[in-house]
Amino acid sequence: MTTLTKAPEDALPPEGRRSWLKEHSELGLCALLAVLGILVLTDALTMDDHFAQRGPVGPQAVPTVVGIALLLVAALLTADVLRGGKGEAETGEDVDLDTPAEWRTVLMLAGVFLGNAVLIGIVGFPISGALLFWGAAYVLGSRNLTRDPLIAAALSLATYVVFNNLLGVPLPGGPLMGVL
Amino acid sequence: MDSLTSLMDGFGTALTPINILWAAVGVLLGTAIGVLPGIGPAMAVALLLPVTYGLDPTAAFIMFAGIYYGGMFGGSTTSILLNTPGESAAVVAAMEGNPMAKSGRGSQALAAAAVGHFIGGIIGTCLLVALAPVVADLAVDIGAPDYFAIMVLAFIAVTSVLGKSRIRGFASLLIGLTLGLVGMDQMTGQQRLTFGSLHLSDGIDVIIVAVGLFAIGEALWVAAHLKSGGDGAIPVGRPWLDKKDLKRTWKPWLRGPVIGFPFGAIPAGGAEIPTFLSYVTEKRLSKHKDEWGKGAIEGVAGPESTASASAAGTLVSMLTLGLPTTAVAAVMLAAFQQYGIQPGPLLFEREPDLVWGLIASLFVGMVLLLVLNLPLAPVWAKLLRIPRPYLYAGIMFFAAVGAYAVSGEALDLFILLIIGLIGLAMRRYGLPVLPAVIGVILGPAAENQMRRALQISDGSLTGLVNSPFAVTVYAIVALILAWPWVRKLLPARRTEERAEERV
Incomplete structure (x- = not known):
């Protein structure tokens, strides 16, 4: 998974690396999506198909598609983040984004x-x-x-x-x- | 003319004293909750849903109609008086409405918004009465492949048309689809993603997902960034309009529905795009161009009427196709399912009393909205000063009540918190919430339609594209997906200018 290759700047001193990770904390979200994808796929593939299947498409089909799509999106999002893309935090009536999050x-x-x-x-x-x-x-x-x-x-x-x-x-x- | 008689029957249902009472309670509650800062119409509707659990379906939906319009009107009050709109449809109302309020014309801004809502809503609902039965008749003949195609269109439109980043929209959609997978497969009884939990095999209730993403997610996100102090709301008197204002507003009011209604009916994210289009149109047509940006009343009247009409348009696709195009409609669809009622082309045949009662009560609700809200505006304005800790503690409190009321199990509260944390992460990293909600609610339905279509074609994938309708819809889907590349090929035009105006 591309999600795991998030250390191209291994050589940086510890603080620099930490701030790099902080800057790219969105990678955590990518990892989460990838984990979710693996979970959905595992669940789909370990389903026993003893059930009387009605029609050509069983209960595994859609979860398999969703799982693969999750992995794909995780990879694409990782690529986007590494290229400097950033999800814009949501604003709102009572939200002050200028202060650090508590x-x-x-x-x-x-x-x-x-x-x-x-x-x-x-x-x-x-x-x-x-x-x-x-x-x-x-x-x-x-x-x-x-x-x-x-x-x-x-x-x-x-x-x-x-x-x-x-x-x-x-x-x-x-x-x-x-x-x- | 058939629909007119049905509508009259509907008024017979809606105008009984007890149902007028429910409509009035709905309008008042909806406005009160919708006016609270940080609470958009979708959250207002999701939080107020448990209030209707104990009522019979007709009364519940009549109250719901009131909550819907009340919540929308409340949202525009907030953005006019407080300037920082929490919800996309109200963004435009703040652009001219807030400068008006700042220069002491808040009462006129509120009146223009209220009457705009009324006119847009009335015209929109009339169009709904005229169109919904026609669409329902046409939709009776469409089959599983067509339904699946429409749902794919809804998924693609909701992730691609709105928001800044498609990939994040898709991530959100997939989170929703995954949540929708949890539970027993409807066709085979196979357990999916339940991890052996009996409670999960019923699936995660859509209401819990909606309340978790909208209410808990928002409360947690605000907790991380709570503004201290804040600008404070602008106090207002009783809304009114003089002759000069009326002369400037009546045309925008009437133009609004023309833009709003069609956009509401298609899955393009509800009121955000049409309100903006209305704003641009009114600005171009205005004789007072110098006032724009400083508080031009046309800029409140037009978009508000548009928003209200688009809400009526939303109901067309929601009632006749079972297709929610906005977050509020998604929550409403969930409410229907709560009562075991499936919106779709057959709804008008199977539940005529309920549907026409609901449509009639939309009219009743709008009249009540105008009658109650104009004099009550100063009271609503006071609600804006509620201390923030109480406001967000209250949101957590009522979210807990709502989730618990779904099935009376404490386990749902844990699930609610987990979904709330997902909602928090989505807000932090800019994933839009709407695709997730649409994914949860339409995912299982889309799967059923797809499997039914493939069952008919005996597994051949051509079974998904065997009707001209489905092919047309997929062509639209392809166009939406290819749009970013297509646009690059076109000569650069107004699109950029618009993007700039937006800021």
Whole structure:
């Protein structure tokens, strides 16, 4: 794979190499696409074809095409990046691309979301949802220790009642709703 | 005239008090969510989808129609008052709308946008009423090879027409197709990419993909680059237009649908191209050329009417062919599937109440939009000042609610986060999100049509090109693919001039 040949500047000192990699971090995306392609291809090729196949085209055909296309795109994208092509980062109303990215915030935000996914089955939506909102707001820089949790609790409880009781979309109440 | 009677029946459905209520709730919610900075119509629709889960299909889609138009209108309010549009169709509205707001004519800009939306929407929906049954009739006869060809066209168009880099568009499309492969093969029952997980064998719900890519991906991406402070929104009063403004806006309003509707119906990415064309047209025809760039009201009126009409055009291909041409339509198609309804030529025969109720409620929704939103504009403007931590925490919160509501399983939340991280990477490296969503939703359908076509031809690949229709579509596909080279051969013309104006 062309993806692996990303060190034409082996001779550079370590810092230079690191900044080269940082500059070309898009190669990571190419690698990811290649890995995805291999995954899809492996899955397609290891399918057992005992299944009663209807028609001349089996379930392997499309995954095989998609897998090969993924490898192809990974290669072409690698070539594009090495020739100096760059994906333009998306802009938006609240996006400031002039400052360096704060990946720590992203990680913490993902962590908070993960926490909600784990907790929702244990403590129910009203509590896990409130923690999700408060946690996310905290991570994003809101530090009002009375207003934030109050808004979180009110929002979560109101959402629960509206969805569960008014709109007929069930959400887990958890032990808290058992008590109330 | 048949469609007129059906439409009257549709109004019978849409005008019951309870359905008017749902339409009003939809318009208000759609505008409120769409006006929030960072939330485009597609995200608004995806986030609000769970609200409709408990309703019967007709009520749900009537509410949905309100959300759709409300979300679009909300988006243009944001770009006029805040200038940095988060969504492509609203880019043009900001070019003249924001200078107007800055020079104290924000109320007029909003009014021009609102009435433009109304007129564009009404004309567009009338065209929809006239055309959709005709297209559906024609489409009944087209077979599997033709469908497959149209879907290939959609894939190629969505990756090649929009965006700056084709290769990145294709990467995004392939990510979507891969996600669409997960689950049990519909024809043989073979498990694909499920890794033995029972939950995955049902496939990944399109709603989870849409919410993950649009909502979680966006929230995480903004978290990495959150702007501190910001420009702040411009406060406005009640929107109004005086005689002088009306004289300048009525023609752009009426010209908008002519440009917008046809572009909406073809898979060329929805409102981005037609709104821009409308902007250029109005600029050329304007008698006030000196005002352009400083706040010419025609530059708001024309593109907004165009955007609204293109949304109606989008519905033609979505309802009659099951072909989504924009992100919002893709989410809407997913909503249909949620109810076990498959849009396509037979939809008008099988579910006449629902379709005509939906179309009638588009009219109702637009009237409500005008009646509610003009007086409420100052309130919507206040929403723009919501503290950003609350806004993005709220997006995460409602994304979690929406994903969980799909099937009531916490596992979906993990999948949502993974797809959100993919969405983050796509934003970082400039992969457009729309091809991925189209890939997820059309991929499985395209595979089915292809296999059906090959089944009929007994495996011979000629079975894919055995109708004049399919051959024509593939010729268009070839032309789109070859366009960059073809263009080089043509003498350099306006295209570059346009590209420059864009910046």
